[in-house]
Amino acid sequence: MPLQVNVVSAEREVWSGEAKQVSARTAEGEIGLMANHTPILAMLDEGRVRIAQADGTTVLIQADEGFLSFDRDVVQIVARNADLV
Amino acid sequence: MGAQLRVYTQKIKSAQTTKKITKAMELIAASRIQKALARVHASAPYARAVTRAVSAVSAHSDENHALTTERDSITRSAIVVLTSDRGLAGAFNSQLLREATELKTRLENEGKEVDHYLVGRKAVQFFEFRRRSFEREWQGITDAPTAAVAREIADAVIESYNLGGAEGGVDEIHVVYNRFVSMMTQEASTIRLLPLEVVEADEVGDNEALPLYEFEPEPDNVLDALLPVYIESRILNALLQSAAAKQAATQKAMKSASDNADNLITDYTRLRNNARQAEITQQISEIVGGADALAS
Numbered sequence: 001m002p003l004q005v006n007v008v009s010a011e012r013e014v015w016s017g018e019a020k021q022v023s024a025r026t027a028e029g030e031i032g033l034m035a036n037h038t039p040i041l042a043m044l045d046e047g048r049v050r051i052a053q054a055d056g057t058t059v060l061i062q063a064d065e066g067f068l069s070f071d072r073d074v075v076q077i078v079a080r081n082a083d084l085v
Numbered sequence: 086m087g088a089q090l091r092v093y094t095q096k097i098k099s100a101q102t103t104k105k106i107t108k109a110m111e112l113i114a115a116s117r118i119q120k121a122l123a124r125v126h127a128s129a130p131y132a133r134a135v136t137r138a139v140s141a142v143s144a145h146s147d148e149n150h151a152l153t154t155e156r157d158s159i160t161r162s163a164i165v166v167l168t169s170d171r172g173l174a175g176a177f178n179s180q181l182l183r184e185a186t187e188l189k190t191r192l193e194n195e196g197k198e199v200d201h202y203l204v205g206r207k208a209v210q211f212f213e214f215r216r217r218s219f220e221r222e223w224q225g226i227t228d229a230p231t232a233a234v235a236r237e238i239a240d241a242v243i244e245s246y247n248l249g250g251a252e253g254g255v256d257e258i259h260v261v262y263n264r265f266v267s268m269m270t271q272e273a274s275t276i277r278l279l280p281l282e283v284v285e286a287d288e289v290g291d292n293e294a295l296p297l298y299e300f301e302p303e304p305d306n307v308l309d310a311l312l313p314v315y316i317e318s319r320i321l322n323a324l325l326q327s328a329a330a331k332q333a334a335t336q337k338a339m340k341s342a343s344d345n346a347d348n349l350i351t352d353y354t355r356l357r358n359n360a361r362q363a364e365i366t367q368q369i370s371e372i373v374g375g376a377d378a379l380a381s
Contacts, residue, residue, distance in 0.1 A: 008134055010232035010321060012127040027302050041138060042301035043310050067311065069138060071296040078134040080232055080314070 001035045005051055005075045007061055009082040015051075015059060022075050024049040024068055031068075039071040048085065049077055060085040087364050093357035097350055104346035110173065111339035114332045118268065121329035124229075125265070128325055132318045139308075139315045141295045146304040151247070152312045153281045159257055160250035161198045163220070163242060164188055165278070167262035167323055168205035169331040170227045175338035177263060177271065177331055178207040184273040185261045200255055202242060204324070220245070230328055235321035243313055246279050262323040263330040269337065271330035276323070278316060 002018040023032040026042040033040075044066045051059040066079025143153070166185045168178045185208075189199045201219040203209050205227045212219050221241055226234045248254025258279040263271045300307050 006130065006134075008130040010128060010131050010235070010318065011124070013130050027306075031301075039296040039298045040301060041141060041298040041307060043307060065314075067138060067307070069134070069141075069298065071298070076134050078131060078138070080236070080317075 001073060002054055003033070003035055003073050003075050005077070007049075007063070007077045007082055008079075010080050014082045015061065015084060017051075017059075018054065019051045019059075019075070020054050021052040022049065022068075022077075023052075024063075024077070026068065033070050033075060035073050037070055039069075041067060041069045043067045044077075044079065087360065089360045090357060090364065093353050093360060097353045097357065100346045100349040100353065104343050104350070107339045107342040107346060111336055111343060114336035114339060118329060118332040118336060121325070121332050122265075125322070125325045125329055128318075128321060132322055135311070135315050135318045137295070139311050141298055142300065142304055142308045142311060144295060145298070145300065146308050150305075150308055150312060152243070152279060152316075155280050156249075156256045158250075159197055161200060161255045162192045163200040163202060163245060163255040163258045164192075165202040165238065165242060165258065165260045165320075166204065166208045167260065167327045168203075168208040168211075168227070169327070170206040170225055171331075172207060173338060174331055174334040175341075177334035177338075178205075178211075181261060181263055181273045182208065182211050184275065188259060188261060188275055197256075198250075200245070202238070204238065227324070227328060227331065230321065230324035232317070232321055235317050235324055239313060239317040239320050242278065243316065260320070260323055262327045263334070265326045265330040265333065268333050271334050276319075278319065281312065281316070 002020060003022060005015070005017060005019045005022060006013065007015040021032060021034050023030065024042075025031075025045040025047045027045055028042075031040075031042060044063055046064055047062075049061045049063050049068075051061065053059065061077065062081075062083050062085050063077055063079035064081040066077065066082065069076045069078070143150075164185055166181065168181055172178065185201075189201075192199050201212065201217070203212060203219050203222040204224075206224045209219075209222050209224060223234060223238065242255075242258050245254040246256070246258060250256040257277065259275055260278050261273065261275050264274045266272050
């Protein structure tokens with residue numbers, strides 16, 4: 001089952017779509033999220049979030065000062081400034 | 086042409102010119118409302134996500150966070166006043182400043198000192214004209230408020246709040262802004278920003294139970310990081326609503342100005358017709374009188 005990913009910044013929705021895997025750097029280290037992960041809310045460390053889509057392409061997102069939440073296969077990446085790279 | 090007639094023609098011309106301008110401003114405002122509303126909607130997912138996250142963490146953390154705890158004695162309060170930079174918006178700014186003044190009086194009656202944080206040129210002019218003091222001001226940003234400005238305002242008020250009333254800071258913070266209710270209605274409203282009352286997620290239209298998140302790092306640290314973001318998003322929302330409300334108020338004001346110009350034009354046209362008719366009647370009676378005098 002694919003993940004539903006939404007990336008939002010303070011002023012707009014940056015990206016949304018389905019993905020196979022999402023990996024990011026949180027305050028405590030690298031995290032990789034796939035379907036059926038336990039619900040988590042993590043503060044993001046400054047840096048890039050990689051969204052691996054089902055067709056093999058990767059979407060890179062630069063997210064500054066934000067957090068990431070995962071619940072029931074919905075990933076939300078929320079950052080004040082977020083942009084596609 | 087008689088003198089009276091010329092005066093009326095002049096007045097009609099002047100009303101027509103004014104109407105052209107107000108009509109143009111009305112149309113410009115109408116198109117800007119849409120843009121401003123689009124920005125309010127665009128920022129909604131962020132606000133919703135932040136609110137949800139804060140509710141989830143605060144349900145987990147039993148520690149009383151400094152930003153959410155009511156202080157025992159409140160000696161100083163701050164009012165953040167969100168006006169616009171430009172006028173020509175009817176009662177938009179005056180109703181807001183009235184609301185802010187009422188709030189100030191109420192707080193002072195409760196024995197609190199009041200600091201002001203002003204956003205928008207109109208508020209600054211209002212305070213400078215009356216020689217009232219204020220802490221900080223932001224001008225020139227109300228047409229298109231950005232997240233960066235919201236952050237600056239949030240940082241300033243949180244800093245003052247953390248300092249506390251005894252040290253020259255404040256113990257509570259209110260925000261007065263024009264809420265965008267509909268195209269026709271903008272309401273001056275007051276929210277208390279700090280100490281925070283977190284609006285639970287279900288009030289935002291989310292009825293599902295909050296998930297049992299694992300937190301990274303500890304819940305308390307997450308809360309520390311999220312609360313300022315939450316405050317910031319509420320300020321940004323207020324700024325964006327105020328911007329949309331300003332355009333709606335301008336449109337309304339310019340519409341009634343155009344309507345009034347229309348009425349003036351109608352009235353003066355009638356008067357001009359009367360004057361012209363009177364002139365003709367007079368000329369006829371002069372001719373008839375003159376002919377009579379010659380014939381007799």
